[in-house]
Amino acid sequence: MFASSWLILLFPLLGFIGLSWYGNRISRNLVGLVGCGTIGASFFMTLVTLSNLLFLPPEERAGHVQTLYQWVSAGSFKLDLAILVDPLSVFMFLVVTGVGFVIHVYSVGYMHDDPEYSRFFAYLNLFIFSMLVLVAAADFFFLIVGWALGGLASYLLIGFWREKTSAVLAARKAFVMNVIGDVGMVIAALVIFETFGTLNFVDVFASAPDQFRPNDDSMLLITMLLLVGAFAKSAQLPLHTWLPDAMEGPTPVSALIHAATMVTAGVYLVARCHVLYELAPYTMYFIAGVGIITAIFAGSMAMVQYDIKRVIAYSTMSQLGYMFLAMGLGVYSLGMFHLMTHAFFKALLFMAAGSVIHSLDGEQDLRKMGGLQKVMPLTHATFLIGALALAGFPLTSGYFSKEAIILSSYHAQMGNIVFWAIAVLTAGMTAFYIFRVYLFTFFGKLRSPDTHPHESPMIMVIPLLVLAVLALLGGVLGPWVDSFLAPVFGHVAHPHDNVLESIALIVGIGGIVIAGLLYLVSTRRLDLFKEALAPIYDLLFHKYYVDEIYDYLIVRPTKAIGAFLEQKAEREGLDFTVDQVGLQIKEVSHVISLWQSGKVRSYALNMIVGVVTILMFVVFM
Amino acid sequence: MGQEFVLLVSASIFCVGTVGFIIRKNPLIMFMSVELMLNSVNFLLVAYSSFLNSLDGQIFALFIITVAAAEVVVGLAIILTIFRTRHDMDVDHIDVLKG
Amino acid sequence: MEIATLFNFTHDAVIFVVGMTAILASLGVILCSSPIYCALYLIGHMICLALLFLLYNAEFLAVVQIIVYAGAVMILFLFIIALLGGKKEVQENTFHRAMAFAFVFTLLGELYLSATVGPTQQIRGEIPAELFGTAKAIGLELFSKHIVAFELASGLLLVAAVGVICLAKFSFVPLRRRVR
Numbered sequence A: 001m002f003a004s005s006w007l008i009l010l011f012p013l014l015g016f017i018g019l020s021w022y023g024n025r026i027s028r029n030l031v032g033l034v035g036c037g038t039i040g041a042s043f044f045m046t047l048v049t050l051s052n053l054l055f056l057p058p059e060e061r062a063g064h065v066q067t068l069y070q071w072v073s074a075g076s077f078k079l080d081l082a083i084l085v086d087p088l089s090v091f092m093f094l095v096v097t098g099v100g101f102v103i104h105v106y107s108v109g110y111m112h113d114d115p116e117y118s119r120f121f122a123y124l125n126l127f128i129f130s131m132l133v134l135v136a137a138a139d140f141f142f143l144i145v146g147w148a149l150g151g152l153a154s155y156l157l158i159g160f161w162r163e164k165t166s167a168v169l170a171a172r173k174a175f176v177m178n179v180i181g182d183v184g185m186v187i188a189a190l191v192i193f194e195t196f197g198t199l200n201f202v203d204v205f206a207s208a209p210d211q212f213r214p215n216d217d218s219m220l221l222i223t224m225l226l227l228v229g230a231f232a233k234s235a236q237l238p239l240h241t242w243l244p245d246a247m248e249g250p251t252p253v254s255a256l257i258h259a260a261t262m263v264t265a266g267v268y269l270v271a272r273c274h275v276l277y278e279l280a281p282y283t284m285y286f287i288a289g290v291g292i293i294t295a296i297f298a299g300s301m302a303m304v305q306y307d308i309k310r311v312i313a314y315s316t317m318s319q320l321g322y323m324f325l326a327m328g329l330g331v332y333s334l335g336m337f338h339l340m341t342h343a344f345f346k347a348l349l350f351m352a353a354g355s356v357i358h359s360l361d362g363e364q365d366l367r368k369m370g371g372l373q374k375v376m377p378l379t380h381a382t383f384l385i386g387a388l389a390l391a392g393f394p395l396t397s398g399y400f401s402k403e404a405i406i407l408s409s410y411h412a413q414m415g416n417i418v419f420w421a422i423a424v425l426t427a428g429m430t431a432f433y434i435f436r437v438y439l440f441t442f443f444g445k446l447r448s449p450d451t452h453p454h455e456s457p458m459i460m461v462i463p464l465l466v467l468a469v470l471a472l473l474g475g476v477l478g479p480w481v482d483s484f485l486a487p488v489f490g491h492v493a494h495p496h497d498n499v500l501e502s503i504a505l506i507v508g509i510g511g512i513v514i515a516g517l518l519y520l521v522s523t524r525r526l527d528l529f530k531e532a533l534a535p536i537y538d539l540l541f542h543k544y545y546v547d548e549i550y551d552y553l554i555v556r557p558t559k560a561i562g563a564f565l566e567q568k569a570e571r572e573g574l575d576f577t578v579d580q581v582g583l584q585i586k587e588v589s590h591v592i593s594l595w596q597s598g599k600v601r602s603y604a605l606n607m608i609v610g611v612v613t614i615l616m617f618v619v620f621m
Numbered sequence B: 001m002g003q004e005f006v007l008l009v010s011a012s013i014f015c016v017g018t019v020g021f022i023i024r025k026n027p028l029i030m031f032m033s034v035e036l037m038l039n040s041v042n043f044l045l046v047a048y049s050s051f052l053n054s055l056d057g058q059i060f061a062l063f064i065i066t067v068a069a070a071e072v073v074v075g076l077a078i079i080l081t082i083f084r085t086r087h088d089m090d091v092d093h094i095d096v097l098k099g
Numbered sequence C: 001m002e003i004a005t006l007f008n009f010t011h012d013a014v015i016f017v018v019g020m021t022a023i024l025a026s027l028g029v030i031l032c033s034s035p036i037y038c039a040l041y042l043i044g045h046m047i048c049l050a051l052l053f054l055l056y057n058a059e060f061l062a063v064v065q066i067i068v069y070a071g072a073v074m075i076l077f078l079f080i081i082a083l084l085g086g087k088k089e090v091q092e093n094t095f096h097r098a099m100a101f102a103f104v105f106t107l108l109g110e111l112y113l114s115a116t117v118g119p120t121q122q123i124r125g126e127i128p129a130e131l132f133g134t135a136k137a138i139g140l141e142l143f144s145k146h147i148v149a150f151e152l153a154s155g156l157l158l159v160a161a162v163g164v165i166c167l168a169k170f171s172f173v174p175l176r177r178r179v180r
Helices: A003-022 A028-055 A087-110 A117-136 A140-158 A165-196 A201-211 A217-233 A242-248 A251-260 A262-272 A274-278 A281-302 A308-329 A332-359 A377-391 A397-411 A417-442 A458-489 A498-521 A524-532 A534-541 A543-593 A600-620 B003-023 B027-052 B056-083 C003-031 C035-055 C059-083 C095-115 C135-144 C147-168
Strands: A064-074 A077-085
Touching: A003 A028, A003 A064, A003 A077, A003 A117, A028 A087, A028 A117, A077 A087, A077 A117, A077 A140, A087 A117, A087 A251, A087 A262, A087 A332, A087 A458, A117 A140, A117 A251, A117 A262, A140 A165, A140 A217, A140 A242, A140 A251, A140 A262, A165 A201, A165 A217, A165 A242, A201 A274, A217 A262, A217 A274, A217 A281, A242 A251, A242 A308, A251 A262, A251 A308, A251 A332, A262 A274, A262 A308, A262 A332, A274 A281, A281 A308, A281 A417, A281 A543, A308 A332, A308 A397, A308 A417, A332 A377, A332 A397, A332 A417, A332 A458, A377 A397, A377 A417, A377 A458, A377 A498, A397 A417, A397 A458, A397 A498, A417 A498, A498 A524, A524 A534, A534 A543, A600 B003, A600 C095, B003 B027, B003 C003, B003 C095, B027 B056, B027 C003, B027 C035, B027 C059, B056 C059, B056 C135, B056 C147, C003 C035, C035 C059, C059 C135, C135 C147
Parallel strands: none
Antiparallel strands: A064 A077
């Protein structure tokens, strides 16, 4: 009955193919219409599928596999072209197509003056398609297909402005790290195939609890390998260095890929394979640890960056850490809820920042902005709403989702005081850095006098307003999300602890206040503060020197090995051998040709020798 | 006597002719060695035609004489053409096709 | 002693002597230093061979050998030697010579070996003994069984004659005539 769900994947694919072939020949308006229309159609089909799903009673909602085509049937191994329609995948469909549609509309305005308009929308459609394949896959094979396609789309979109060297290098860096994750995923798929004999989600998850004890070696291996992929895609430590550089792409790309959808693929992966992860509690502990450490790591770096998009990028990394913390603690639906609200307010923040950048003609440095409150009122209001949601201000959607996770970090089965303390500290940092950006951008005097900032056109503002409403009111969706995802994850208790809640609240508001004290009024305090903490400031500003460490430890040796092999193995080895084959033949033939002396008598002698030899054969055989 | 003697004589003259062809530099003497080889075969054919009481051998020998005559004529014309303008009759000096 | 055995003995002795003479004459052909002497040895060799043909009942062929081979071909040879290359040459012992002797002796050995291998296939013809080797018998055979080869051989001779004229003619230098 879910056969119509295939249309969700089909529309963006058709959009990609159509726009890449004909995009140059149709008018800009038509390109924008097609680009957004396909995603809008996908969103509509998602709603149709959602209503179909809600028709069924909750027990029957999980595990519907729609097969299009039986592809491989080799002995006991079967692989079909199929999608899995269950609450988790429909939830992700909603987020991807919904937020994706809004961002597509925004890009119609943002990329309006760009000469490669149609190419942009083609790539965006490709990305949405790959994300949908990833989310809808019914087996590990197509999951990896969507994974890799998403990496490709990310590469194409980060390096969209091909003339910018920094953009191309950033795209390459992102792709290389993605490939590292891909390798981990493929090895995990192979181990799964060897262990279970099938790659199908339904079969693997059904047979796993019966076959293995908790913390069995093969479970640990599979889950760890899947984590390599998840961490690479979601920019967790240590595979995180590509995300800040990925801000070289256009702002809608940052909003769509690096805030709302692609980087959440890792979280989705853990959620989808939660059956396997529950059989490996060590790995869950590991996920929670890495998540919370990344959260505080990124939060600390975000406090000192001057590029507006970079701050928001680090904030994404930090919030993904929260989501992984939730996954590691076992409260999956809370993590997915935070994923949804994060998609709302982070896309909103990126797009508002993009609106600011667009009106300042491409200026991204915070120190050159200021005083935009009166000039761009709508952008100001929506940015404020997004900042409040991110900081977890009471009654915004971010408050509900983040608070739930922070509480679970103490009250869940694996939660402890250390997790909780770091989570609260990071929440404080979050509030601080986002309000730092807010105050830098919208208060004070404009620090770059040559530009004429203006409010963005309506086509860019309306998506901001839509997302602002969702960010503000999305909190009410919390209980619904829980019950909707219950067939997949089981019910989760929402803990209520007044003491811990109020402590987190105070820390959050404290962060806002500190930001206001330092940045709103005067700058003397700021300079004193900076001098006092100068060494820490340096460490944070240089991103803990992680990029430099990677460069020395990994990049340079690899390049040196490559150069060495090119010289020795390639040039002196293979090329030399192949050349020598030709040269030696020439030499030998040169020597043999001396036999032809031109003298008749030598030829006659050769003939006699030949006759004698043949006669010897004849006589003696 | 009989067959072994004929074979031996014929083989000997043939080998003498081959040796002569290889070791002499003068093209005319090389040619004469070729005539020796042809003669040896003639002798063999005639002797065997006598042993086997069939005239085919003699007819074949007749044709060999005819062809040898024609060949000598053409060959001497070639030698004449090549060596007319030179003053040394040395066949080793004609190595233009060397290499 | 019987006349028959005496006749046979003489027959074989004469064959033996003439055969040896032929071999010695051929050795003389290749070992002489002067080309004229080589040609003369060759003529001697051909006469020996003609004698051998006679001893093996091939009268017609013996006469043809003397008239055509020794008479026409060798005279042509002598003319060319007289025209071109009459110098004496010195024989040097080169690697070529050594190799030549080695291989040729091997060849000789092999030919002799093949002689002792066994009888060859017997072809028996039906010619009455008194007509064997006469011109009449050869003519009958030639113009009936081997007529095609005969015609081809005549064509070959024609080609050779024309070819020689094309190859060896002197270039034609026109005499300048004064116009009166």
